Amino acid sequence: xxxxxxxxxxxxxxxxxxxxxxxxxxxxxxxxxxxxxxxxxxxxxxxxxxxxxxxxxxxxxxxxxxxxxxxxxxxxxxxxxxxxxxxxxxxxxxxxxxxxxxxxxxxxxxxxxxxxxxxxxxxxxxxxxxxxxxxxxxxxxxxxxxxxxxxxxxxxxxxxxxxxxxxxxxxxxxxxxxxxxxxxxxxxxxxxxxxxxxxxxxxxxxxxxxxxxxxxxxxxxxxxxxxxxxxxxxxxxxxxxxxxxxxxxxxxxxxxxxxxxxxxxxxxxxxxxxxxxxxxxxxxxxxxxxxxxxxxxxxxxxxxxxxxxxxxxxxxxxxxxxxxxxxxxxxxxxxxxxxxxxxxxxxxxxxxxxxxxxxxxxxxxxxxxxxxxxxxxxxxxxx
Amino acid sequence: xxxxxxxxxxxxxxxxxxxxxxxxxxxxxxxxxxxxxxxxxxxxxxxxxxxxxxxxxxxxxxxxxxxxxxxxxxxxxxxxxxxxxxxxxxxxxxxxxxxxxxxxxxxxxxxxxxxxxxxxxxxxxxxxxxxxxxxxxxx
Ligand SMILES: [Zn+2]
Numbered sequence: 001x002x003x004x005x006x007x008x009x010x011x012x013x014x015x016x017x018x019x020x021x022x023x024x025x026x027x028x029x030x031x032x033x034x035x036x037x038x039x040x041x042x043x044x045x046x047x048x049x050x051x052x053x054x055x056x057x058x059x060x061x062x063x064x065x066x067x068x069x070x071x072x073x074x075x076x077x078x079x080x081x082x083x084x085x086x087x088x089x090x091x092x093x094x095x096x097x098x099x100x101x102x103x104x105x106x107x108x109x110x111x112x113x114x115x116x117x118x119x120x121x122x123x124x125x126x127x128x129x130x131x132x133x134x135x136x137x138x139x140x141x142x143x144x145x146x147x148x149x150x151x152x153x154x155x156x157x158x159x160x161x162x163x164x165x166x167x168x169x170x171x172x173x174x175x176x177x178x179x180x181x182x183x184x185x186x187x188x189x190x191x192x193x194x195x196x197x198x199x200x201x202x203x204x205x206x207x208x209x210x211x212x213x214x215x216x217x218x219x220x221x222x223x224x225x226x227x228x229x230x231x232x233x234x235x236x237x238x239x240x241x242x243x244x245x246x247x248x249x250x251x252x253x254x255x256x257x258x259x260x261x262x263x264x265x266x267x268x269x270x271x272x273x274x275x276x277x278x279x280x281x282x283x284x285x286x287x288x289x290x291x292x293x294x295x296x297x298x299x300x301x302x303x304x305x306x307x308x309x310x311x312x313x314x315x316x317x318x319x320x321x322x323x324x325x326x327x328x329x330x331x332x333x334x335x336x337x338x339x340x341x342x343x344x345x346x347x348x349x350x351x352x353x354x355x356x357x358x359x360x361x362x363x364x365x366x367x368x369x370x371x372x373x374x375x376x377x378x379x380x381x382x383x
Numbered sequence: 384x385x386x387x388x389x390x391x392x393x394x395x396x397x398x399x400x401x402x403x404x405x406x407x408x409x410x411x412x413x414x415x416x417x418x419x420x421x422x423x424x425x426x427x428x429x430x431x432x433x434x435x436x437x438x439x440x441x442x443x444x445x446x447x448x449x450x451x452x453x454x455x456x457x458x459x460x461x462x463x464x465x466x467x468x469x470x471x472x473x474x475x476x477x478x479x480x481x482x483x484x485x486x487x488x489x490x491x492x493x494x495x496x497x498x499x500x501x502x503x504x505x506x507x508x509x510x511x512x513x514x515x516x517x518x519x520x521x522x
Contacts, residue, residue, distance in 0.1 A: 133400060139472060156497045198458075252425065
């Protein structure tokens with residue numbers, strides 16, 4: 001069997017995104033969960049599957065207890081960093097297709113202002129013990145530093161420029177300005193990007209995503225029941241996860257300019273029965289600008305090495321051929337582990353995109369990237 | 384024991400990795416080699432991904448390699464490195480066919496390019512702890 005259009009995203013919810021939240025991550029996660037469940041037209045006790053996302057929120061048991069879930073029939077973890085939330089869609093869809101449960105809640109909460117900072121969190125994760133032992137002592141501490149060599153090699157091999165990365169940053173900032181729930185409120189020019197201080201060369205400050213607090217959640221239900229639920233139905237047409245060679249250390253990866261999504265994309269597009277040219281809107285995981293460019297190549301929107309030219313000329317802007325991160329992304333809306341990308345894609349396909357609505361959007365995709373190169377992508381269709 | 388928050392993070396050797404760190408302290412970069420099929424692997428692992436043997440020997444690297452990529456740090460994500468900015472880390476393809484990460488001898492990364500020939504030195508950073516450092520060499 002295939003998971004093609006067996007599941008739908010039936011509810012989405014977000015808290016306000018901000019810096020310096022005073023509430024703990026679990027409270028933010030629960031608020032987003034309640035919003036998503038209500039959006040789906042469900043009551044909290046009807047949730048019978050839970051996949052919590054990230055290492056900063058509550059586990060499934062705690063969510064179930066707080067929500068008064070009647071019978072939790074399925075819980076799982078998809079520990080793939082920023083790819084977790086989309087890998088969780090695959091996991092939920094499989095569980096629903098197998099008849100294990102009906103409505104799966106996928107939720108995350110973050111209060112990084114109060115908790116561990118970037119550069120600390122990854123060294124708390126057991127899957128990175130080799131990086132912690134061999135690379136941290138040299139001064140490779142945070143994701144910006146660990147990912148920079150991938151971007152540098154890409155630039156040296158293919159002539160990709162910092163200004164091309166800046167095109168991605170300014171595009172996504174322009175989209176954030178259309179979103180009332182985006183943390184960044186000021187316009188960004190290419191000159192601003194080029195003048196921003198170097199963090200981990202080739203990444204400047206404005207190539208890096210935000211550190212923000214908030215909660216986001218969504219509900220996955222069977223495609224059949226979703227037809228009669230509260231919102232216009234958004235079907236999961238194609239879904240896949242992919243892992244790179246040498247998944248635990250980028251240093252040892254045979255080709256460090258390719259991410260795990262290069263493996264996921266053919267499966268996701270194949271399942272959906274569409275090609276990159278059919279995609280009308282794309283919410284692409286953007287922890288760093290270059291990661292957007294690399295995923296565009298790896299998904300086949302352009303050939304390897306052509307991403308720099310591909311992102312130029314306003315192609316990724318609203319009104320362009322492939323609007324990307326219409327909500328402002330991790331770079332300018334908020335770092336919500338990519339759940340905000342799922343929420344935004346669903347809103348776009350429902351026609352609830354507000355000022356950033358891509359006119360006539362019926363088919364789109366969202367991606368996740370994390371844990372040194374893991375990837376996942378979901379192709380969704382209104383129907 | 385309470386750790387000083389600003390102290391340099393140091394490697395915690397395990398039974399699996401101890402030979403590597405003992406070699407490094409003696410100025411040698413040791414690479415794991417499968418005792419059965421001879422395949423080299425780095426970083427250390429329990430079994431060979433080719434033949435799945437647990438048998439392991441250690442082979443000393445020539446220390447010669449070529450630059451595969453690099454990163455120049457201008458921001459310290461850990462207070463221990465704040466006084467060293469900027470510093471450059473190079474990913475080096477060693478002659479033996481595995482890669483090593485190390486500091487680059489020129490902190491600004493000036494002169495780096497893909498495939499630049501480099502040579503390894505092990506730099507003592509704490510008592511009994513040495514980390515890879517690479518410097519340019521003649522081809
Ligand atoms: Zn072997």
